[in-house]
Amino acid sequence: MSSEPPVPETRVLAVASHVVSGNVGNKIAVFAMQSLGCDVAALNTVQFSNHTGYKQWTGTRVSAQEITDLWTGLKQSYLDDFDMMLTGYIPGAEAVKAVGQIAEELKAKMQSKPGSFFWVLDPVMGDNGNLYVAKDVVPEYKKLMGSADLILPNQFEAELLSDVKIVDMKSLEEAIETIHQRYGIPHIIITSVTLTHPDHPITSLSVVGSTMTSDRRARPFKIVFPAIDAYFSGTGDMFSALALVRMREAIMAAPGLSQTPSWVSSDDVAPTDLPLAKAAEKVLASMNEVLHKTSRQMEQEMVRVKAEIEGLDIGQEEKAKRLHLLQSRANELRLVRNVESLRNPNVEFRAKKV
């Protein structure tokens, strides 16, 4: 067990939601990046009691003006020298615009030092065919895509950004190449691809990534891993936080690449040899360990919870509601006692050429 952080001192600006209880958004991303040695500035876009998957919560959103004010506060005190930025859920079109402005300024500052700033963007818009942000958020995201270095859309968000309907691996590749071409985004990872293929039976999930070539062609790789039969909130946030750190780690291992704009490997690097592929392998290894540990503990807890609820003298509707709440809680990712899975995961699933 090594206690040496995988990256040199890295200053990250993390913009995402905060929940008092539980592990989603910045609540999980900040701890994940800190555990891997990053100095994280956490700009919270909301403060909610718990994540919205519980179907009830309290708390408030931060306005676009407040985001801008906090950024101004950082700048005026020389606290804006970020190596990397991670953005997750941003409430509303105006707030997306405000975050885009921050990215623009950070990009502009690093013009004279190529590779000195890198933005990991999780374009949180929806999932499984449903938009869960206001409609006017989508065009705002599209406008600022050009500044992002690595985006991590899910399958639905990749469709929104590419206008390509993803039905098979061929259309998935097309969506990725469209995103490279249209926005010039150098690195893409599409999380949780559920397409079937001889390589990945229905009980598998895959992650498909690509770093564009000099003429913006896709260099796709995939990593197939066994699916867990449960839904956990916060996995996307944990994925992007780990991807940020592991990307930097992989880049540091490739001589000269960290001084290259957007850390794009030369055209002779094969898809499976991309730093992005190496990073994704480590991220998935950590995810897989944490999700299995979470799943095991969740199952144990639910046996107790179900027995407890069964014994209560309350109506069926009230029982169902309580079960949903306690199930949501039991599904919270277990991170703090599994830091070793973040730091030193056992890499089982390797990137393959698509």
Add this chain to the structure above:
Amino acid sequence: MSSEPPVPETRVLAVASHVVSGNVGNKIAVFAMQSLGCDVAALNTVQFSNHTGYKQWTGTRVSAQEITDLWTGLKQSYLDDFDMMLTGYIPGAEAVKAVGQIAEELKAKMQSKPGSFFWVLDPVMGDNGNLYVAKDVVPEYKKLMGSADLILPNQFEAELLSDVKIVDMKSLEEAIETIHQRYGIPHIIITSVTLTHPDHPITSLSVVGSTMTSDRRARPFKIVFPAIDAYFSGTGDMFSALALVRMREAIMAAPGLSQTPSWVSSDDVAPTDLPLAKAAEKVLASMNEVLHKTSRQMEQEMVRVKAEIEGLDIGQEEKAKRLHLLQSRANELRLVRNVESLRNPNVEFRAKKV
């Protein structure tokens, strides 16, 4: 190096300030407790760009109503089963009242299970003779003192709570005993005592603690350690977060004590054998390591910063301002890359009888 957390699964409600950049309040307390294996619910009372020691900042305070709403949100989704609570800076008398109400409810819930809830309260009111909260905050703090299990005032705050002017070790003991007697607070640690004494020359600091006896008499111990010639913001927040975890660890090691109201040791336990003394030794060991590492890195950074500022073509006033800001930044506690100092500190300074 052990990776096993020092405490069993512990669910903590942490109520304090949040800063985007830097390490004070919940920003440092949450990470410290998470690193030691606690499941922390973080209720942020402010979101500021940086701590107020920079003399300029942006951001907003959370209202008393928002604190109450977030607490309601936790309760309605069965997320209010806390083993411990840590409270730090709370903005204003109404907000202090709202936090007191949370503590009351948590205390009431545990009446049938003695020892199942423990509140660590840092009564943030001022320092070095100066109040830095509104005057009406002091009586509100006094009103809710009766619910606290462990308080961590500095010397000035101990004077405010006891109405005893602390000028020597005798008056310090008197202040502690008054706090035990008047409020029934079982455990007290007074941080950063600067009194001189043959045992502690002027370059030393000491921490003085006590767990009351069954008739509310003081059982004082002290730990003397070398002072570092620099001021670091956030040390109080880090101290109380570590004290919370180490107190639970020490209590778990004393058979039966964790089922005793407020974890008060029986009268035959000597001051230096108190779990509070054992906890304080470990906390100080971690603090000492982190402060030394911070101090060394700060000194290196300031050599560079001073040379840089000297070379700038700006006025003396602007230079002084910039120096203050960069000094504040260089003084931020270095925690994330020194987690080993939190987990496995080398205990050098032992508790002595006063």
